[in-house]
Amino acid sequence: MPTPETLFLIDGTAQMYRAYHAIRDLTGPDGKSTNAVFGFVTMLRKLINDHRPPLIAAAFDLRGPTFRTEIAADYKANRPPMPDDLSEQVAWVHEACEALGVPVLTHEKFEADDVIGTLTKKALEKNLEVVIVTGDKDFFQLVQPHVQIFNPRDQGRWYDADGVKLKFGVNPNQVVDVLALMGDAVDNVKGVPGIGEKGARELITKFGSLNNLLKHSEDVEKTRYRNALAQHDEDANVSRELVTIRTDVPIPFDQDTLRYQGPIAERCYSLFSSLGFRKLLSDYAPTAAVVEKDYEVVRTESSLSTLVESINNVGRVSIAALTDKQPPMQAELVGLSLSIGSGHARYIPLAHRALDTGSTLSIQAVRALIAKPLTNQKISKIGHDLKHSSLVLGRHNLPVEGITTDTLLINYLLDVTGKHDLGGLALEHLGYNAIELESVVGKGTKALSLADIPIEA
Structure with missing residues (x-):
C-alpha cells in the first residue's frame, strides 16, 4: 500500500473515455451530456476517499500534433475523432479536477502518457513512491521499484513488477519491446506483420530484448517470424519509438503544487450544481447565512389572530399543508405551516393524535380566522407543490386563491427531466440540508402517520 509520500498520477484522458463509455444518456439541466464528467468525478472522489493521496495530479492529452506524428504521420490515423458529446465535456472534466483539488497537467506535442512518465522519473529522483492510475497496459513499461x-x-x-509479469507475460522493462513487435491497429503502430501478442511475448522472452532479437533474427525458429523480422526491422524500431513513454517532457515538478489539500468546496458546489449532480451537493454545500429564527407552534386563537394580522400586513405567505398520506383527495389535514419571511415560521396543529399538542384551536376556529387571507387574491401565496396543498385545504373548506409562486413548477420548467423535491432544491439553491420526512416518521411498513408524531419532534 502507498506510503505517506506517494504521488498518484491519473491517466486523465483514458479515464475520461472509460467514464464516457460506461455511463450513457446522462444530461444536465441544459440538455448537454454530462456522463463522462459524472463518471470521472465518481472515480476521482472514490480514489481520493479510499487512498487519501498525499500528492496527486491528472494528465490529459491536448489536441494537435505530437512528436509521434512527426515520426509517423499516420500515427493514430485510424482512430475516430472524439465524439462531439464527449468533446464538449473535456473542459468540465478539467474544471472538476481542479475543483476537487487535483492539478491538471498537459504539454504541447506530448501525450498524457509522456507527462506521467516524466513526473514518475522526477518523483523517483525525490525518493517518492508513485502510483499510476490507469487501465492502459502501455504503462506497464514504467513499473519498477517504488512505481x-x-x-x-x-x-x-494493483500491479507491481510481479503483477505485470503475471498479467502480460514479461518483465516491465520488456513490455515496450513486446508492444513494438505486436503493433497496435487502433493507434496505427505497424509492428511486425504476422507477429501478435503471444508471438511477441515468446520472442522477447527468448531473446531478452527487441534489439537483441533483430541482431539475431536469423536464429528465430519459425520461418514466418524470421522472414517478417528481416523485412520489417525498421518498422519494429519505429514502432518501439512510438510506444515508448517519454520521460523527458520539459515540465516542472513542484511538490507543493502536487500536494493534495482537499476540494475547493465553493467551486465544487457551483460546478456540480450547474451540471445537475444533486447527490454530490451536500458534501460541498456552503454554510448557510445565520438567520435569526422565529419559529412557533400556534396553539391559541390569540396567536392565530396575530399571525393573520402579520400576513395581511406583509401581503404574502408561504403555505404547506401537512397530511397523513400523499394522495390529496384521501389525505387528512394534520397541520398547516405558514411563513411570511426568512427565518419566520408558524405551525398550526389540527389533527395530531399525540397528547402533547397543548392546542386549544379547533378546525372551525382556524377556518374562521385563516380562511380570509387564504382566499384574498391580493395576498400572494407561495409554496412547493401548491396543487397538493390547495386540494387538501379545499377539501377541508379552506380554499386557496392568489397563488403566484410554486417552486415545483418553476423547477420543472427549468429542468423537465430532473428531480423536483423541496429538500433537493433547498440544498441546490440555498446550501441548506433540510430534514427528510423519513427521518421523522420512519419508512416502509414501520413508518408512522404524521398525526402520531409529537409536535416538538
Whole structure:
C-alpha cells in the first residue's frame, strides 16, 4: 500500500473515455451530456476517499500534433475523432479536477502518457513512491521499484513488477519491446506483420530484448517470424519509438503544487450544481447565512389572530399543508405551516393524535380566522407543490386563491427531466440540508402517520 509520500498520477484522458463509455444518456439541466464528467468525478472522489493521496495530479492529452506524428504521420490515423458529446465535456472534466483539488497537467506535442512518465522519473529522483492510475497496459513499461499501477476498474487492481509479469507475460522493462513487435491497429503502430501478442511475448522472452532479437533474427525458429523480422526491422524500431513513454517532457515538478489539500468546496458546489449532480451537493454545500429564527407552534386563537394580522400586513405567505398520506383527495389535514419571511415560521396543529399538542384551536376556529387571507387574491401565496396543498385545504373548506409562486413548477420548467423535491432544491439553491420526512416518521411498513408524531419532534 502507498506510503505517506506517494504521488498518484491519473491517466486523465483514458479515464475520461472509460467514464464516457460506461455511463450513457446522462444530461444536465441544459440538455448537454454530462456522463463522462459524472463518471470521472465518481472515480476521482472514490480514489481520493479510499487512498487519501498525499500528492496527486491528472494528465490529459491536448489536441494537435505530437512528436509521434512527426515520426509517423499516420500515427493514430485510424482512430475516430472524439465524439462531439464527449468533446464538449473535456473542459468540465478539467474544471472538476481542479475543483476537487487535483492539478491538471498537459504539454504541447506530448501525450498524457509522456507527462506521467516524466513526473514518475522526477518523483523517483525525490525518493517518492508513485502510483499510476490507469487501465492502459502501455504503462506497464514504467513499473519498477517504488512505481505501481492501480487500475480503478471494479474494486481496483494493483500491479507491481510481479503483477505485470503475471498479467502480460514479461518483465516491465520488456513490455515496450513486446508492444513494438505486436503493433497496435487502433493507434496505427505497424509492428511486425504476422507477429501478435503471444508471438511477441515468446520472442522477447527468448531473446531478452527487441534489439537483441533483430541482431539475431536469423536464429528465430519459425520461418514466418524470421522472414517478417528481416523485412520489417525498421518498422519494429519505429514502432518501439512510438510506444515508448517519454520521460523527458520539459515540465516542472513542484511538490507543493502536487500536494493534495482537499476540494475547493465553493467551486465544487457551483460546478456540480450547474451540471445537475444533486447527490454530490451536500458534501460541498456552503454554510448557510445565520438567520435569526422565529419559529412557533400556534396553539391559541390569540396567536392565530396575530399571525393573520402579520400576513395581511406583509401581503404574502408561504403555505404547506401537512397530511397523513400523499394522495390529496384521501389525505387528512394534520397541520398547516405558514411563513411570511426568512427565518419566520408558524405551525398550526389540527389533527395530531399525540397528547402533547397543548392546542386549544379547533378546525372551525382556524377556518374562521385563516380562511380570509387564504382566499384574498391580493395576498400572494407561495409554496412547493401548491396543487397538493390547495386540494387538501379545499377539501377541508379552506380554499386557496392568489397563488403566484410554486417552486415545483418553476423547477420543472427549468429542468423537465430532473428531480423536483423541496429538500433537493433547498440544498441546490440555498446550501441548506433540510430534514427528510423519513427521518421523522420512519419508512416502509414501520413508518408512522404524521398525526402520531409529537409536535416538538
